[in-house]
Amino acid sequence: xxxxxxxxxxxxxxxxxxxxxxxxxxxxxxxxxxxxxxxxxxxxxxxxxxxxxxxxxxxxxxxxxxxxxxxxxxxxxxxxxxxxxxxxxxxxxxxxxxxxxxxxxxxxxxxxxxxxxxxxxxxxxxxxxxxxxxxxxxxxxxxxxxxxxxxxxxxxxxxxxxxxxxxxxxxxxxxxxxxxxxxxxxxxxxxxxxxxxxxxxxxxxxxxxxxxxxxxxxxxxxxxxxxxxxxxxxxxxxxxxxxxxxxxxxxxxxxxxxxxxxxxxxxxxxxxxxxxxxxxxxxxxxxxxxxxxxxxxxxxxxxxxxxxxxxxxxxxxxxxxxxxxxxxxxxxxxxxxxxxxxxxxxxxxx
Amino acid sequence: xxxxxxxxxxxxxxxxxxxxxxxxxxxxxxxxxxxxxxxxxxxxxxxxxxxxxxxxxxxxxxxxxxxxxxxxxxxxxxxxxxxxxxxxxxxxxxxxxxxxxxxxxxxxxxxxxxxxxxxxxxxxxxxxxxxxxxxxxxxxxxxxxxxxxxxxxxxxxxxxxxxxxxxxxxxxxxxxxxxxxxxxxxxxxxxxxxxxxxxxxxxxxxxxxxxxxxxxxxxxxxxxxxxxxxxxxxxxxxxxxxxxxxxxxxxxxxxxxxxxxxxxxxxxxxxxxxxxxxxxxxxxxxxxxxxxxxxxxxxxxxxxxxxxxxxxxxxxxxxxxxxxxxxxxxxxxxxxxxxxxxxxxxxxxxxxxxxxxxxxxxxxxxxxxxxxxxxxxxxxxxxxxxxxxxxxxxxxxxxxxxxxxxxxxxxxxxxxxxxxxxxxxxxxxxxxxxxxxxxxxxxxxxxxxxxxxxxxxxxxxxxxxxxxxxxxxxxxxxxxxxxxxxxxxxxxxxxxxxxxxxxxxxxxxxxxxxxxxxxxxxxxxxxxxxxxxxxxxxxxxxxxxxxxxxxxxxxxxxxxxx
Numbered sequence: 001x002x003x004x005x006x007x008x009x010x011x012x013x014x015x016x017x018x019x020x021x022x023x024x025x026x027x028x029x030x031x032x033x034x035x036x037x038x039x040x041x042x043x044x045x046x047x048x049x050x051x052x053x054x055x056x057x058x059x060x061x062x063x064x065x066x067x068x069x070x071x072x073x074x075x076x077x078x079x080x081x082x083x084x085x086x087x088x089x090x091x092x093x094x095x096x097x098x099x100x101x102x103x104x105x106x107x108x109x110x111x112x113x114x115x116x117x118x119x120x121x122x123x124x125x126x127x128x129x130x131x132x133x134x135x136x137x138x139x140x141x142x143x144x145x146x147x148x149x150x151x152x153x154x155x156x157x158x159x160x161x162x163x164x165x166x167x168x169x170x171x172x173x174x175x176x177x178x179x180x181x182x183x184x185x186x187x188x189x190x191x192x193x194x195x196x197x198x199x200x201x202x203x204x205x206x207x208x209x210x211x212x213x214x215x216x217x218x219x220x221x222x223x224x225x226x227x228x229x230x231x232x233x234x235x236x237x238x239x240x241x242x243x244x245x246x247x248x249x250x251x252x253x254x255x256x257x258x259x260x261x262x263x264x265x266x267x268x269x270x271x272x273x274x275x276x277x278x279x280x281x282x283x284x285x286x287x288x289x290x291x292x293x294x295x296x297x298x299x300x301x302x303x304x305x306x307x308x309x310x311x312x313x314x315x316x317x318x319x320x321x322x323x324x325x326x327x328x329x330x331x332x333x334x335x336x337x338x339x340x341x342x343x344x345x346x347x348x349x350x
Numbered sequence: 351x352x353x354x355x356x357x358x359x360x361x362x363x364x365x366x367x368x369x370x371x372x373x374x375x376x377x378x379x380x381x382x383x384x385x386x387x388x389x390x391x392x393x394x395x396x397x398x399x400x401x402x403x404x405x406x407x408x409x410x411x412x413x414x415x416x417x418x419x420x421x422x423x424x425x426x427x428x429x430x431x432x433x434x435x436x437x438x439x440x441x442x443x444x445x446x447x448x449x450x451x452x453x454x455x456x457x458x459x460x461x462x463x464x465x466x467x468x469x470x471x472x473x474x475x476x477x478x479x480x481x482x483x484x485x486x487x488x489x490x491x492x493x494x495x496x497x498x499x500x501x502x503x504x505x506x507x508x509x510x511x512x513x514x515x516x517x518x519x520x521x522x523x524x525x526x527x528x529x530x531x532x533x534x535x536x537x538x539x540x541x542x543x544x545x546x547x548x549x550x551x552x553x554x555x556x557x558x559x560x561x562x563x564x565x566x567x568x569x570x571x572x573x574x575x576x577x578x579x580x581x582x583x584x585x586x587x588x589x590x591x592x593x594x595x596x597x598x599x600x601x602x603x604x605x606x607x608x609x610x611x612x613x614x615x616x617x618x619x620x621x622x623x624x625x626x627x628x629x630x631x632x633x634x635x636x637x638x639x640x641x642x643x644x645x646x647x648x649x650x651x652x653x654x655x656x657x658x659x660x661x662x663x664x665x666x667x668x669x670x671x672x673x674x675x676x677x678x679x680x681x682x683x684x685x686x687x688x689x690x691x692x693x694x695x696x697x698x699x700x701x702x703x704x705x706x707x708x709x710x711x712x713x714x715x716x717x718x719x720x721x722x723x724x725x726x727x728x729x730x731x732x733x734x735x736x737x738x739x740x741x742x743x744x745x746x747x748x749x750x751x752x753x754x755x756x757x758x759x760x761x762x763x764x765x766x767x768x769x770x771x772x773x774x775x776x777x778x779x780x781x782x783x784x785x786x787x788x789x790x791x792x793x794x795x796x797x798x799x800x801x802x803x804x805x806x807x808x809x810x811x812x813x814x815x816x817x818x819x820x821x822x823x824x825x826x827x828x829x830x831x832x833x834x835x836x837x838x839x840x841x842x843x844x845x846x847x848x849x850x851x852x853x854x855x856x857x858x859x860x861x862x863x864x865x866x867x868x869x870x871x872x873x874x875x876x877x878x879x880x881x882x883x884x885x886x887x888x889x890x891x892x893x894x895x896x897x898x899x900x901x902x903x904x905x906x907x908x909x910x911x912x
């Protein structure tokens with residue numbers, strides 16, 4: 001069942017096209033992320049769904065009803081803001097109960113629901129605390145509780161973890177996922193952090209300059225990017241612009257001629273982009289592979305080591321699990337280079 | 351360290367001397383006189399004063415409080431309306447209108463009252479115009495008595511609400527309003543439950559300030575009060591009638607009320623801002639309202655702004671009036687530049703201008719030296735540990751009404767005293783700048799403290815590692831850093847001193863009469879043209895200084911942040 005449907009949504013601010021003809025369907029109970037760099041229009045898209053902005057063109061359907069022209073309070077969406085937007089002069093209870101007040105519930109019923117919700121976010125003992133006295137993580141959970149307690153049709157998240165430190169961010173995103181499953185609620189989650197999107201989402205939409213570049217499950221998007229932008233944004237891939245020779249099955253980039261294996265079908269002659277993930281470049285020392293290069297720079301990160309390697313005139317970023325071999329590959333060393341072609345994609349030219 | 355001890359002792363000595371000599375000693379003298387003279391038993395004055403059957407004195411208290419409360423109410427409505435319309439909404443010329451709305455705060459109190467009188471007073475332009483237009487024998491309205499005073503007060507004091515509320519709204523996090531909206535809250539409910547609590551501290555702060563200023567107001571009751579009694583007028587009249595003990599007692603009561611409110615205000619505003627709970631940068635934006643209510647509020651605001659500008663226009667117009675030519679007409683009949691020429695050609699007319707400028711410059715010099723020293727002690731020196739307490743003490747005189755300060759100085763310095771170099775100060779040139787100084791040095795303390803707070807201690811420590819002399823460090827490092835604060839504080843003092851009226855009217859002699867006293871004298875002789883010309887000159891001086899303050903102190907920020 002479709003919970004949210006956007007049809008050809010566009011939003012212009014003056015001459016700036018913030019969102020261009022976006023269409024997407026989100027099923028009930030799905031966790032759907034909108035991922036993209038800052039300024040790509042993802043927050044505007046979320047604010048359009050919430051009703052804070054009116055689309056220049058297109059239609060927004062929530063649970064089968066057209067809400068394009070309805071104000072936010074009549075849409076039945078819950079929202080968790082980047083800065084949480086908790087009411088600073090109220091306690092935890094008052095914040096969470098705020099949305100229930102318009103529902104004409106009895107006092108005991110309101111109390112019961114608020115308590116149950118705070119139990120779910122592990123904040124039952126803070127019920128009467130003024131919100132400024134809470135830590136960042138606790139405030140974040142109050143914001144989620146406040147949005148969830150009104151049982152919205154769709155729950156919207158606007159980069160809700162960006163104000164937390166790294167450790168808390170990982171823990172909190174697990175909690176968000178658990179809550180979303182438990183209440184079986186449709187969630188739209190805006191973020192610029194690809195790890196966050198991958199770990200949380202059933203599906204991801206990657207946005208760029210107001211358009212959606214690709215929609216798919218995390219593994220689809222990571223393994224089979226449809227554009228160089230998606231490959232670079234999600235996989236940190238090397239984007240090599242060159243030409244394909246379909247007859248000789250060769251990709252030419254600079255002075256480097258890469259022989260393509262049988263796996264690549266329907267190769268068209270002409271300009272193309274080769275996206276190579278850093279972990280798909282395998283280095284050997286002493287060099288014993290088809291291609292060789294010189295280590296320009298090495299960054300030891302503990303579990304993995306990152307390399308910048310120059311092969312003839314092409315600069316490549318490679319990542320390898322740290323080992324005795326990677327320890328030997330100091331800057332200036334000649335290394336052998338092999339490609340794991342199953343993790344490379346040939347894409348249309350940029 | 352030898353050097354750092356001197357750095358503390360010198361300003362501390364200065365502070366103690368000034369505070370004891372010109373604040374505590376005069377107040378003590380006043381208290382002493384109020385308690386009773388030899389022939390009367392102790393506290394007689396107070397018991398008669400506060401006796402409910404003493405209708406005259408009760409009326410003064412009730413009127414003062416009533417006017418203050420009404421002033422708060424009306425100022426709140428106008429100021430809040432302006433804050434919403436001129437700072438939250440987008441429309442053409444918004445910034446120009448927003449700045450025009452700050453003008454009344456720069457107006458010397460007496461000038462504001464007189465300008466108001468010309469337009470709305472008994473024989474003002476507007477009542478005459480309406481009478482002629484409606485063909486009536488009597489003007490349909492004329493502002494006098496309590497309504498007139500409240501109107502003038504609203505005109506002068508709404509700016510407090512305007513500035514405070516505008517600032518609070520600017521800091522209001524718009525995502526709070528959006529959050530309330532997604533939770534199903536209506537516009538009205540969001541306004542009452544979210545916006546109002548967030549703006550409440552600003553409203554309270556402005557209310558207390560308005561209440562205090564209104565209680566201390568002298569010019570408006572003097573010119574519009576008629577037969578009505580007010581506390582400040584009671585002090586003035588008692589002094590003129592030679593009932594020194596009554597003047598002193600009413601002054602003590604009024605001072606205590608003002609100080610009480612001031613302390614409440616101080617404690618409330620300086621309350622640590624731990625309440626700001628939400629994280630992340632707050633965006634600012636508009637309060638969403640329907641087009642109809644927007645249109646109505648905008649129209650009302652612009653009308654009010656026009657009404658606000660009328661007195662200024664009128665006073666300029668009247669300054670070009672031929673003396674004696676404006677009798678029964680709606681507008682003066684014949685115009686001349688004579689009034690202005692006389693300002694600079696006639697020695698007797700020019701004298702008050704010279705007096706005011708000289709006394710203001712003297713006041714600025716003294717307030718800057720003392721104010722900066724105190725500010726240094728408060729922010730970087732000995733007193734920083736008990737900052738709030740000492741800050742309150744150091745800025746307390748600003749809360750004391752000018753009338754009260756004048757009375758206290760009269761009572762303290764009518765006999766030779768140590769703090770006056772063994773001479774009598776009353777009747778001399780020095781006593782006016784002294785009164786200005788006592789009232790106004792807190793302004794410099796405040797602006798210099800704010801500037802000093804911006805200077806990181808490590809900057810001063812860094813300077814100390816280069817073994818330049820203390821004086822050299824002061825000149826090369828500290829003073830340049832806090833210059834904007836000193837300049838803006840000094841200019842505020844200059845502006846206030848140039849137009850000072852309330853203390854001056856009690857302390858002046860003919861030789862050292864300031865502009866404001868002369869304006870009143872000309873008004874009393876029905877020389878409206880001359881009075882208006884003086885007022886316009888004063889206004890121009892003040893506006894020029896304000897502009898200069900903007901220019902000299904802008905490292906971006908404005909004196910009035912609109």
